[in-house]
Structure formats: structure tokens, C-alpha cells
Amino acid sequence: MEGLPRPGWFGFGFRGFGQALGSERGLRGSLQGPEPLVVGGLGAGDPEKDAAAQVTQVRPSWSFTGFLTRDGRLVLSGSVNGQLPGCRDLLASEQHLLVLRTETEGSPAEMQAWAAAPELRGTPLWTRQILQRGDPPNPALLPLAPEPGWYVRPMQPFSQPLCPDLKARQLVYTWGTGRLGQLGHGALEAELVPRPVEALLGLAMAQVAAGGWHSLCVSEAGDLYIWGWNESGQLALPSRTIAEREKTVAGASGLSSCSPEAKKPATDGDGDLAQFIAIQPFPALLDLPSGSEVIKASCGSRHTAVVTRDGELYTWGWGKYGQLGHKNTASLDQPQRVDYFTDNLLHVEAVICGPWNTYVYAVKGKD
Amino acid sequence: MSGASVSDNKMSARYSLSEELRALLPQTKEGLKLDFSEKIEKSVVVLLHQARELFYEGKKNECLKTSEIIIDYSWEKLNTGTWKDVDKEWRRVYSYGCLLKALCVCLKTDDIPEAIRVCDMGLLMGASILGNILVKVVNVLQKHLQHGKRHSETRIEELSIKKTRSDSPMTPAVKLETAVPRLQCPSLEFFRKNYLIPQKPVILEGIANHWPCMKKWSLDYIQEIAGCRTVPVEVGSKYTDEEWSQSLMTVNEFISKYIVNEQNDIGYLAQHQLFDQIPELKEDICIPDYCCLGNGEEEEITINAWFGPAGTISPLHQDPQQNFLAQVLGRKYIQLYSPQESEHLYPHETQLLHNTSQVDVENPNLSKFPKFTEASYQSCILNPGQILFIPVKYWHYVRALDISFSVSFWWS
Numbered sequence: 001m002e003g004l005p006r007p008g009w010f011g012f013g014f015r016g017f018g019q020a021l022g023s024e025r026g027l028r029g030s031l032q033g034p035e036p037l038v039v040g041g042l043g044a045g046d047p048e049k050d051a052a053a054q055v056t057q058v059r060p061s062w063s064f065t066g067f068l069t070r071d072g073r074l075v076l077s078g079s080v081n082g083q084l085p086g087c088r089d090l091l092a093s094e095q096h097l098l099v100l101r102t103e104t105e106g107s108p109a110e111m112q113a114w115a116a117a118p119e120l121r122g123t124p125l126w127t128r129q130i131l132q133r134g135d136p137p138n139p140a141l142l143p144l145a146p147e148p149g150w151y152v153r154p155m156q157p158f159s160q161p162l163c164p165d166l167k168a169r170q171l172v173y174t175w176g177t178g179r180l181g182q183l184g185h186g187a188l189e190a191e192l193v194p195r196p197v198e199a200l201l202g203l204a205m206a207q208v209a210a211g212g213w214h215s216l217c218v219s220e221a222g223d224l225y226i227w228g229w230n231e232s233g234q235l236a237l238p239s240r241t242i243a244e245r246e247k248t249v250a251g252a253s254g255l256s257s258c259s260p261e262a263k264k265p266a267t268d269g270d271g272d273l274a275q276f277i278a279i280q281p282f283p284a285l286l287d288l289p290s291g292s293e294v295i296k297a298s299c300g301s302r303h304t305a306v307v308t309r310d311g312e313l314y315t316w317g318w319g320k321y322g323q324l325g326h327k328n329t330a331s332l333d334q335p336q337r338v339d340y341f342t343d344n345l346l347h348v349e350a351v352i353c354g355p356w357n358t359y360v361y362a363v364k365g366k367d
Numbered sequence: 368m369s370g371a372s373v374s375d376n377k378m379s380a381r382y383s384l385s386e387e388l389r390a391l392l393p394q395t396k397e398g399l400k401l402d403f404s405e406k407i408e409k410s411v412v413v414l415l416h417q418a419r420e421l422f423y424e425g426k427k428n429e430c431l432k433t434s435e436i437i438i439d440y441s442w443e444k445l446n447t448g449t450w451k452d453v454d455k456e457w458r459r460v461y462s463y464g465c466l467l468k469a470l471c472v473c474l475k476t477d478d479i480p481e482a483i484r485v486c487d488m489g490l491l492m493g494a495s496i497l498g499n500i501l502v503k504v505v506n507v508l509q510k511h512l513q514h515g516k517r518h519s520e521t522r523i524e525e526l527s528i529k530k531t532r533s534d535s536p537m538t539p540a541v542k543l544e545t546a547v548p549r550l551q552c553p554s555l556e557f558f559r560k561n562y563l564i565p566q567k568p569v570i571l572e573g574i575a576n577h578w579p580c581m582k583k584w585s586l587d588y589i590q591e592i593a594g595c596r597t598v599p600v601e602v603g604s605k606y607t608d609e610e611w612s613q614s615l616m617t618v619n620e621f622i623s624k625y626i627v628n629e630q631n632d633i634g635y636l637a638q639h640q641l642f643d644q645i646p647e648l649k650e651d652i653c654i655p656d657y658c659c660l661g662n663g664e665e666e667e668i669t670i671n672a673w674f675g676p677a678g679t680i681s682p683l684h685q686d687p688q689q690n691f692l693a694q695v696l697g698r699k700y701i702q703l704y705s706p707q708e709s710e711h712l713y714p715h716e717t718q719l720l721h722n723t724s725q726v727d728v729e730n731p732n733l734s735k736f737p738k739f740t741e742a743s744y745q746s747c748i749l750n751p752g753q754i755l756f757i758p759v760k761y762w763h764y765v766r767a768l769d770i771s772f773s774v775s776f777w778w779s
Contacts, residue, residue, distance in 0.1 A: 016414075016433075016436050017410060062410070062440070063408075063410035064410075079409070079410040079413070094408045094410065095408065116408075116409070116410075117409070177447075177448050177449070179448075179449065187717065188717075188719060189717065189718060189719075212443060212447075213446070240612075278612065301443060320439070355443075
């Protein structure tokens with residue numbers, strides 16, 4: 001298939017600090033559509049081929065991204081640069097990098113906190129040894145965080161603005177500030193202690209993700225539940241901001257059974273406030289237009305991306321920096337398929353959102 | 368010069384606008400100080416330096432893009448957690464972003480209303496930078512705004528301030544036994560001894576009636592001074608309603624949407640520190656002398672504007688400071704309950720609304736709130752030129768009977 005992008009990682013959205021996202025063309029301008037990921041410094045070969053072959057995980061923060069490679073290196077790109085050998089995982093934030101170092105000859109597995117600086121030099125701010133207590137799971141082998149979008153300050157006892165967490169028995173717990181409904185408990189109060197989301201009891205959850213002000217979870221059956229602040233349409237509920245903007249997005253391919261209210265053109269947005277939803281304080285079931293099951297989901301600061309069982313990628317929410325991948329900068333309050341992947345016969349397997357960008361892993365699809 | 372074309376005049380006007388704006392800024396980029404605490408992430412400081420450099424190099428397009436990023440990122444910080452916990456440093460960053468964006472918008476596209484709107488965003492959500500430069504920038508921009516554009520399309524001289532909403536109930540009767548007492552120019556000592564110390568409401572007459580605003584303010588005047596300025600408006604009949612929301616719009620838009628036209632929704636420019644945003648209006652009001660009887664400094668007094676159509680309602684609530692409510696345009700009906708009556712007033716139990724009663728004062732649900740009938744109260748109609756003293760934590764309910772403009776002074 002001459003000319004089609006090869007399977008591997010793709011990126012689109014914000015790259016204002018030069019973090020690797022797609023091709024290196026266009027300097028630091030946002031990528032409005034997916035491009036194959038190119039990461040410099042991975043190896044001696046072609047950077048694009050290397051990225052596809054070598055990168056196993058992507059950990060994006062706002063101004064930099066960390067890439068974990070097959071040979072255990074952490075490669076940093078953007079406002080933070082450099083490489084660290086012997087790394088299993090990274091929790092990236094604008095203040096700190098929390099790195100899980102693998103056990104080597106002479107040193108045990110440990111967690112290290114580094115200050116986010118242009119180069120990681122010297123010694124970490126602190127380290128903690130990982131003590132194995134015998135029984136699996138080996139903590140050194142667990143991922144640092146199931147999903148990016150966790151805000152952790154290692155210098156303070158877990159001061160998190162919001163944090164859903166997947167625990168045993170597949171219950172969803174949330175805690176933190178709740179002013180915008182992001183905890184899913186119905187009221188807008190903060191929770192200082194993890195509290196199960198009652199509306200989801202009885203449903204086996206496979207995955208959980210948190211954005212800046214919204215949260216979601218995916219059930220084992222492939223249903224998507226979403227709640228929190230809808231100011232940029234990130235809940236796929238009718239958004240007043242979007243309706244009032246001049247640029248309306250007409251229904252794209254694949255959208256057939258959207259609710260009629262959501263498709264109302266932006267005439268006088270003042271007419272009926274009741275149709276717009278600013279805050280959804282309880283989990284709401286979200287059906288994708290194609291009716292597909294969701295297998296993976298990720299949240300950026302104000303956008304959402306999900307992968308379906310059929311290998312399609314849908315995105316919605318804030319689009320100003322191209323993070324939705326629809327080749328424009330429009331924000332959407334309805335899920336829209338990222339056609340780049342279907343057009344190029346790619347089957348999407350994973351998606352990881354940074355605050356303002358999106359990384360996707362796709363393999364060759366069946367015709 | 369008699370042969371000068373219109374476009375020549377425009378060119379010279381444009382030239383002087385950019386000159387005037389540049390005169391507000393330091394000559395060199397090093398003069399534009401970018402000092403921030405460690406709280407501001409290094410990557411953001413890098414962006415600010417880049418934006419400053421681009422601006423002084425005349426690269427308006429790129430500066431605009433970088434300013435947008437600064438605005439968007441700091442906006443996210445401003446919306447994290449509760450407003451009062453937001454670090455003032457992030458609000459300063461936001462203001463820098465707005466300053467550079469406004470200047471670039473203006474110098475690049477001549478879109479003065481948009482530049483003013485961006486400055487207003489910095490004033491509403493940011494914090495003072497470079498000697499409150501955003502206020503100075505707006506002043507320059509407003510001067511250069513075409514005279515006609517400062518007003519809205521609709522002329523409203525014919526509109527009587529006493530216009531009441533067609534569907535609102537009649538003016539409430541104030542029973543003599545529940546009337547708030549009125550005093551004519553009491554001495555500081557008399558007020559202190561008989562009302563401030565015992566914490567009793569009173570209407571002060573003869574104090575504010577000579578303030579410039581009492582003669583000068585009209586819908587026309589307000590549009591003249593502030594028509595193009597962006598302000599926060601509460602939409603929905605009460606802030607306790609589910610469908611209540613906040614919007615940003617220009618004063619012109621607010622007046623034409625919610626004051627001139629009978630809309631379905633009520634819009635209220637409420638609890639807004641308009642006089643910090645528009646210092647020109649501050650010159651028309653005065654700080655009541657009685658505020659000096661408090662402990663705080665004059666700079667700490669919070670002055671809020673309350674401007675809206677007839678029918679705006681502030682549900683029964685209490686505030687943590689003493690309040691002088693000065694009426695400028697139109698009349699307000701006010702009902703007052705002592706803090707000692709709190710048990711009869713059913714405050715909400717949530718943190719967010721614990722200072723607000725659940726009871727609708729003029730239409731109470733007595734089966735749900737039976738003790739409300741036992742609550743004793745005082746009431747009044749506050750007229751232009753009068754000031755109502757509302758002691759700290761005194762419960763108050765306010766309904767505008769006409770198009771109304773009030774100014775409140777919160778002091779300790």
C-alpha cells in the first residue's frame with residue numbers, strides 16, 4: 001500500500017514547546033490532523049520508523065512529552081529534554097517527573113522525583129525504594145498511573161484537584177474538588193476522602209480517566225459514562241459556548257442518530273437555556289453515533305478521545321489547538337470520528353491525551 | 368488641509384492610536400518587567416519572555432499566538448479550585464496575556480471593540496499589572512473608538528426609569544410597624560450609638576442625595592461611559608434557580624437585551640466591582656463617612672454595582688460585612704431579618720449556599736417552611752438618594768420595583 005502511513009504512533013494538537021507529536025514540519029504550530037510520530041534521538045535510524053518500532057508508551061504533560069521505549073529508556077521531548085535509562089514508567093506534570101526506575105545490578109527498583117527542568121541533571125529531588133513483599137503483584141511492575149490526567153504533587157500529601165481511581169472490585173472512587181461536578185456524586189461539594197460513585201455501583205468498570213474538569217469510565221461491556229464540566233462540549237452534551245460561536249460543525253461522516261437538540265443550528269443561543277448543559281454532576285451514559293462499544297478512553301484538559309472495538313477513534317470537546325484531529329480548530333459537543341485512521345486503513349488500538357494534544361497507536365486494519 | 372481625504376484622517380488617527388499605546392509601555396523590552404513567584408511554572412515564564420520579545424520586535428502575528436497560549440493556560444489555572452484560592456500570580460499572568468493580545472489585536476486589525484473586550488477580560492479575571500496598565504489602555508482605546516460605536520443602536524431617551532415589568536406584582540405595601548426607621552443626616556456618633564453598635568438597620572437620608580451620580584446617571588450616560596465595556600451578567604430569575612447562569616457581555620448588549628426589551632429571562636449586572644474596572648464612574652460616587660467608624664482601611668471597602676431591570680430578585684441571604692446600600696436609579700423593595708431569626712429562615716445546608724435562605728420571601732412555601740411565619744422582620748422601599756444600613760449578617764431580600772441601579776459598600 002504505497003503512500004499510506006505505516007502502523008505505529010500518531011499525534012495531533014498542541015506542540016508549542018517543540019515536543020514530538022507528528023512530523024517536524026511546521027515548527028511549533030499546532031497539528032490539526034494526525035501525523036506519524038517522529039521522535040529524535042531514539043536510535044540511529046529513521047526517526048519515524050524508530051518511533052513506530054521503539055515507543056511503547058507515551059506520557060504527555062502540557063509542555064513536554066515522555067516516551068518509554070522497548071529497551072527501557074525514557075526519552076523526553078519539549079520543555080524538558082534528555083534521556084534516562086532503566087525506566088519503566090513516568091508520571092509527568094509541569095512541576096515534577098515521577099519516574100519508576102527498574103532494578104539493575106547493584107540498585108533496587110525505585111521511584112524518583114525530578115524537578116521539571118530543561119535537562120534532567122544531577123540527582124533527583126527524592127527517591128523511594130520499591131520493597132517487594134513477596135506476593136504479586138510486584139509494585140515495580142505496576143504502571144505508575146493507569147491514565148495520564150492525574151495531578152499529583154509529590155511534595156505534598158497527594159493534593160489532587162480531582163482523581164478518579166480504579167480499585168479492586170472495579171468500583172469507581174473519586175475525591176478532590178467537586179465544584180464543577182467532576183466527582184460524579186451529584187452535589188458540588190469537595191470530597192476529602194475517596195468515595196465510591198453510587199450511580200455506577202453494580203457495573204463492572206474496565207477503565208477510568210480524568211481530564212481537567214471532567215471524568216469518565218468505560219464498563220467491561222463497552223459503555224461510556226461521563227460527567228463533570230461541559231464548558232467546551234467535552235461531555236458531548238449541548239454546549240452554549242459552542243452554539244454561540246459562529247463556526248458550527250455540520251454533522252460529519254458517521255453521525256446519524258445524534259439527538260435533535262444537539263444539532264440545532266446556532267441561531268439565538270439565548271432562546272432556551274434549558275437545552276444547554278454546563279455541569280453534569282452525575283455519570284451520564286454516552287452512546288457513540290455508530291453505536292459501537294468503547295474499549296479505551298482518555299481525557300485531555302478539556303477534550304475527550306475514545307477508541308471503539310472496531311478500531312475507530314472518536315474525539316470531541318475543546319479543539320482550539322487541533323487536539324481533536326479533524327483538520328480544523330473547531331470545538332465539538334458531539335463525538336466525531338477521526339477519519340484519518342479509517343481513510344488510511346488503520347485500526348486504532350490506543351489513545352493517550354495530553355492536556356492539549358492527543359497521541360494514538362494504530363495498526364494495520366483489515367480491509 | 369482642506370483637501371485632506373477621509374482616509375488621510377483615518378490614517379493619522381490610527382497612527383496616533385498606536386503612538387498613544389506605545390507611550391503607555393516601557394521603551395525597551397527589558398523595561399516591561401516580568402517578575403513572578405516560583406509558583407509560576409518555568410515553561411510559562413519562558414512563553415511570557417518570548418511574547419514580550421516578539422512584541423518589541425514588531426512580530427504581531429507570532430506575539431498574538433503566544434499570548435493566546437498564555438491566556439488559555441492561565442485561564443485553566445484560574446478555574447482550578449475555588450476563586451479565592453487562585454494564586455494572584457496566575458491572575459497576573461492572565462493579565463499579561465490579555466495586555467499583549469489586546470495590543471496586538473489593535474495594532475494588527477484595528478478591531479478596537481475586540482481589544483477593549485480583551486482588556487476587560489484581563490480586568491475582570493486578572494490582577495493589576497504594571498501600574499494597572501489595562502485601565503490606561505482601555506482609556507486610550509475608548510477615546511479612539513468611533514463616537515457612534517460607543518452607544519448601542521437603540522436610543523433609549525424615551526424610556527422612563529419608572530417602567531415596571533408588566534407581569535410583576537404591585538408595589539408592596541410597607542406596614543408602619545415593620546418599617547425600617549429613617550434618619551436625616553445623623554451625626555457619626557448618633558449613628559454609631561443607636562444603630563451600628565446595637566446592629567439595627569436604618570435608612571439614611573440627605574447623605575447620598577448630592578452625590579454626582581444622582582444627577583448624572585441615566586441609561587444614556589451609562590452607555591456613553593461604559594457601553595462598549597464587557598461585564599458579567601447573571602441570567603435567570605434567582606441565583607438559587609437551577610437555570611441561573613453567568614454570562615459576559617458589553618453594557619450595550621446588556622441594556623438592549625435585558626433592560627430595554629422585555630425578555631423572558633431576567634438579566635442582572637449584580638455584585639460586580641464595576642468601579643475598579645471603570646474608574647471614571649467611581650468619580651460619581653462617594654464613600655459614606657460612616658465607614659470610618661469601622662476597623663478597616665478605606666482601600667479595603669468593597670464597592671459593588673447592582674444594575675438591572677425591574678423584577679430582579681436577590682433571595683434572602685446574609686453577608687459577612689457591614690453594608691451601606693445606596694440607591695441611585697429606581698426603587699427597591701427590601702425585607703430584613705435579624706440574625707437572631709436564623710432558625711426561622713431555613714438556610715441551605717450546603718457549604719456553597721449556607722448563607723442563603725431556602726425560603727422565597729414574597730411567596731413562601733409554608734408547609735415546607737412553617738417556622739417562617741414566626742420570623743419578625745422589617746421592610747422598606749428604598750428610593751433614589753437614600754442609603755440603607757444593613758448590619759453584618761443581617762438577612763436581607765431585595766426586589767427591584769423599577770429599572771434600578773444601586774451601589775453597595777461592604778466594610779468592617
